[in-house]
Amino acid sequence: MKDYSSYVGIVGGGIAGLTAGCALRLQGIKTVVFERSEKTSEYGAGISISPNGFGLLEKLGIKDSLMNESFSPSRVVMSHLNKEIIxxxxxxxxxxxxxxxxxxxxxxxxxxxxxxxxxxCSSLDQGACEIKFSNDETYKVVHILACDGIKSPIRQKHFPSTGAPIYSGYSAWRGIGISNSKDIQFNLGPGSHVVNYPIDNSGRTSFVGIVKTEENGDSWKMKGTKEELLEDFEAYDEETLSLDQ
Ligand SMILES: Cc1cc2nc3c(=O)[nH]c(=O)nc-3n(C[C@H](O)[C@H](O)[C@H](O)COP(=O)(O)OP(=O)(O)OC[C@H]3O[C@@H](n4cnc5c(N)ncnc54)[C@H](O)[C@@H]3O)c2cc1C
Structure with a gap:
């Protein structure tokens, strides 16, 4: 058993786990994050943070460094099948x-x-504050934070009444291409919508295409073909889908 009994043990090194870690470190509290992957996640496409998150970024001291690596669109253009509404x-x-x-x-x-x-993490003992891992190590900590994502096995085991996530009926195509647009482009269509926005100052642009579908698996790592994508968004014109990559 490894003695980390003066540390808060955080299971999951995603956005929630690392953010909680920063907040606790700023209060002088010792923390250790346990992440199952071999490094921080390189998956994912664009992500947007609204003003309600800015205060937290400032408090954590990361707003400026994030701004250097991201973009701040000043306009959102809403359209219906490429006809601008507002x-x-x-x-x-x-x-x-x-x-x-x-x-x-x-x-x-x-x-x-x-x-x-x-x-x-393979199991934990809430009372004893012990966390067991699939590599056969066990750590004793002072508190345990479960930040193991939307499908959190810890939440399902220790708080079963919260239930499993429910499929919303919509799936998202995600990608990153190149474009000159500096706006958030929000394009509505039949049973679907497409959102594009720049994610840095070099023209890298996030593509999100949402379609109504039956549940067909759930993974941020699932791949699709360009033909399947074009079929899902055949009602849209070329300009909406014309990112260079
Ligand atoms: C691969 C991926 C790609 C994503 N891409 C986007 C995107 O492009 N745009 C967007 O808007 N949102 C994206 N999301 C969703 C968004 O990032 C999440 O809503 C947000 O990250 C939630 O943060 P979280 O820390 O709660 O969960 P997560 O980011 O899912 O982090 C949970 C972490 O816990 C770890 N973990 C899980 N189980 C265990 C265990 N038993 N022991 C140890 N570690 C464990 C996981 O490996 C993961 O690192 C993505 C999520 C994932 C997982």
């Missing part, structure tokens, strides 16, 4: 999820936080 001012930070995680992770380390990769 353009509105907006205040939002648009980034790649990879950069967001990188910035939070760097800040966490700067604040003296520790991360143990290749540590997959």
């Amino acid at each position: 353009a509105m001012e907006t205040e939002v930070i648009t980034a790649s999820r990879q950069n967001l995680i990188k910035v939070i992770h760097q800040r966490y380390l700067e604040l003296g936080g520790e991360v143990f990769f290749n540590h997959e």
Whole structure:
């Protein structure tokens, strides 16, 4: 048994786990994050942060470094099948999820936080504050934070009344291409919508296409073909789908 009894043990080194780690380190509380992967996630496409998140980014001291690695569109243009309905001012930070995680992770380390990769929690004892891992290691900590994502096995085991996630009826195509647009483009269509936004100053642009579908598996890593994508969005014109990559 490894004695980390003066540390808060955080299971999951995603956005929630690393953010919680930064917040605790800023209060001088010792923390250790246990992440099952061998490094922080490189998956994901664009992610947007609205003004209600800016205050937290500032408190954690990461707003400026994130701004350097992201974009701040000032307009959102709403259209229906490429016919503009309205353009509105907006205040939002648009980034790649990879950069967001990188910035939070760097800040966490700067604040003296520790991360143990290749540590997959297999069970935990809430009363004794012990966490067991599939590599046969056990850690004793002072408190346990479960930040193991939307499908959290810890939540399902220890808080069964919360239930499993329910499929919304919509699936999202995600990708990153190149475009000159500086706006958030929100395009509505039949049973679907497409959102594009720049994620940095070099023209990298996030594509999100949402379609109504039957549940067909759930993974951020599932791949589809360009033909399948074009079929799902055949009602839209070429300009909406014309990112260069
Ligand atoms: C691969 C991926 C790609 C995504 N891409 C986008 C995107 O492009 N745009 C967007 O808007 N949103 C994206 N999301 C969703 C968005 O990032 C999540 O809503 C947000 O990250 C939630 O943060 P979280 O920390 O609660 O969960 P997550 O980011 O899912 O983090 C949970 C972490 O816990 C770890 N973990 C799980 N189980 C265990 C265990 N037993 N032991 C140890 N570690 C464990 C996981 O490996 C993961 O690192 C993505 C999510 C994932 C998982």
